Amino acid sequence: MAVIEIQSEAQFSELTKSDASKLIALYFHTPWAGPCKTMNSVFKTLADSKANDPSILFLSINADDLSEISELFEVSAVPYFILIRNSTILKELSGADPKEFINALNQFSNSPTAVNGGSAPVESNGSSAAPIASANGTTVQEPESEEALEERLKKLTSAAPIMLFMKGSPSSPQCGFSRQMVAILREHQVRFGFFDILKDDTVRQGLKKYSDWPTFPQLYINGEFQGGLDIIKESIEEDDQFFEAALAA
Amino acid sequence: MSTAAPTSSSSAATIINSSDTPGPIEETIVEKLVQNLKPSYLKIANDSQKHAHHAGIRGATNVTESHFRIEVVSNAFEGKNMPTRHRLIYGLLDDELKNKGVHALQMKTKTESEIKK
Numbered sequence: 001m002a003v004i005e006i007q008s009e010a011q012f013s014e015l016t017k018s019d020a021s022k023l024i025a026l027y028f029h030t031p032w033a034g035p036c037k038t039m040n041s042v043f044k045t046l047a048d049s050k051a052n053d054p055s056i057l058f059l060s061i062n063a064d065d066l067s068e069i070s071e072l073f074e075v076s077a078v079p080y081f082i083l084i085r086n087s088t089i090l091k092e093l094s095g096a097d098p099k100e101f102i103n104a105l106n107q108f109s110n111s112p113t114a115v116n117g118g119s120a121p122v123e124s125n126g127s128s129a130a131p132i133a134s135a136n137g138t139t140v141q142e143p144e145s146e147e148a149l150e151e152r153l154k155k156l157t158s159a160a161p162i163m164l165f166m167k168g169s170p171s172s173p174q175c176g177f178s179r180q181m182v183a184i185l186r187e188h189q190v191r192f193g194f195f196d197i198l199k200d201d202t203v204r205q206g207l208k209k210y211s212d213w214p215t216f217p218q219l220y221i222n223g224e225f226q227g228g229l230d231i232i233k234e235s236i237e238e239d240d241q242f243f244e245a246a247l248a249a
Numbered sequence: 250m251s252t253a254a255p256t257s258s259s260s261a262a263t264i265i266n267s268s269d270t271p272g273p274i275e276e277t278i279v280e281k282l283v284q285n286l287k288p289s290y291l292k293i294a295n296d297s298q299k300h301a302h303h304a305g306i307r308g309a310t311n312v313t314e315s316h317f318r319i320e321v322v323s324n325a326f327e328g329k330n331m332p333t334r335h336r337l338i339y340g341l342l343d344d345e346l347k348n349k350g351v352h353a354l355q356m357k358t359k360t361e362s363e364i365k366k
Contacts, residue, residue, distance in 0.1 A: 176300075177353065213332075214339055214346050215353055230356050231331040 002047035003027075003058045012069055015059060020086040023056045023109050028063040028070055028080040035096035039079040042098045046105070056109055077172065083108055092198070094172040144202060153210045156203065158223035160193030161247055165207055166217040167198050174198055177229045181217045184232060190243045221246040262288060267295035267317075274314040274349055281341045288323035289361055300352070311350025318355040326360045334358040 006012045016024060027043045029036040040060075047058035063070040063078050073082055081093040081101050091104045144152070157163055162185070168174030170182045185192050197204040197216055208214055211225045219226045226232065226246065235242040264283065267275060275293060282291060296316040309315065319338070326334045335356055345351040 212336060214343075225332065227332045227335065231335065234331060234357075 002051040003044050003060050006059055006061045006066060006069070009066065009068055012059070012061070012066070015057065016084065016087075019057075021055065022085065023090075023105075024084045025056065025058050025105065026073070026082040026084065027058070027060045028073075028075045028078050028082075029060065030062065030064050030078050033078050036079050039096050039098070042101075046102065050109075053109070056105075074174075092168075092174060149202065149206045150210065153203065153206055154223070156195060157210075157220040157225075159195075160191075161222055162190055162192040162243065163220040164192050164194045164217060165197050165203075165220070166194055167196070169196050170194055175216070178217045181219065181229050181232065184236065185243075188236070188243055222249070263290045263292075265292040267293055271295075272314045274311075274345060274351060275317070278317065278319075278342060278345060278351075282319070282321060282338070285341050286321060286323040286325045286337075288321045288325075290320070290322035290364075292320040294318040296355075309350055309352070311352075315350055315352040316355075317351065317353075320357040320359075322359045322361060322364055324360050326358050327362075331358065 004015065006015075025043075025047075027039070029040060043058065043060065050056050050058070061069055063075055063080070073080075077094050079094075079096050081091075081104070083090040083092075083104055085108065090108050093100055093104060164170075164181060164185065166173065166175075166178035166181060168178055170186075173179035173182055182194075195203065197207065204216070207218065211218055213225065213228065215228055217229060219228070219232055221243070227235070232242075239245060262283065264279060266279065271279070271293075272295070275295060279291065279293060282288065294317065295314065296318055297313050300316045301312040321338070325337070329337070335358065338354065338356055338358070339346065342351065342354070346354075
């Protein structure tokens, strides 16, 4: 059986704890969401194609029926995919993009599946987020030298006048603090570019050093580090025109 | 080990822990901040419960002392902008952040003259 439809929390716990080395693909769906219908068959086809690969487990979860599990993983929209290995979340994907899911699966599994053409998930967000073409695009194959990484970070932090390094994307933030930061930027109708640090661990770790700041989200204005959520909140409290002032500086 | 000396302000330092039974990490955090910043006011709250089930912390070893909210009033912040103040605290708590599983710190940092405004 390729896709296992989870019937209970107990079954879920048992399956996810059974083998630490297995790559587990979680697929959250609901019967009433349109995009899920397409993804249901995509997920099933993919699982079937990997039926002979014992190192991957495909679990399908009805997010409404098993709301406890959805809450545990903070699933806010369906379809939703989470890749786990050894109780560690490797990647989370929101939305119905089969290519993105296949890419992610290949990235972490031992037996890659062919993908039709490359895909560079680029999210542009209406009037508030500026699309960053190369930000989250190509995966770097070889380990980057420190200088190369520093150059890349310099470019990234100046990719837009206001750059937000966050967990997730503005349309699908993966952490409460990142979500709040996006809300503040939108409230003040500020145009900003973003980078999802969950999708690039090299940038995630490198930026901690580059900014001399251990946490995310991180906001840069004109290539200069401004701070995390607390600081931005306080800055706005003190000066409603904080963003405008910083941009003009 | 000496106990923290009262600050130069007229009243002794006010230290408020998250509960009557703070955990070991919280105690270390308070000790480090008190010794280095000599705050007149320090309040620490433990928000780890709120985040224990969140995707980012699942499977982590430390889910009980991973997220803290800290309010510090200290003249050690005088003349320092906010990123510098926060970096000061991050630096003091580097071990907790890197090795002890402290995942996030929400910080409010004020000097004594700022709270009087």
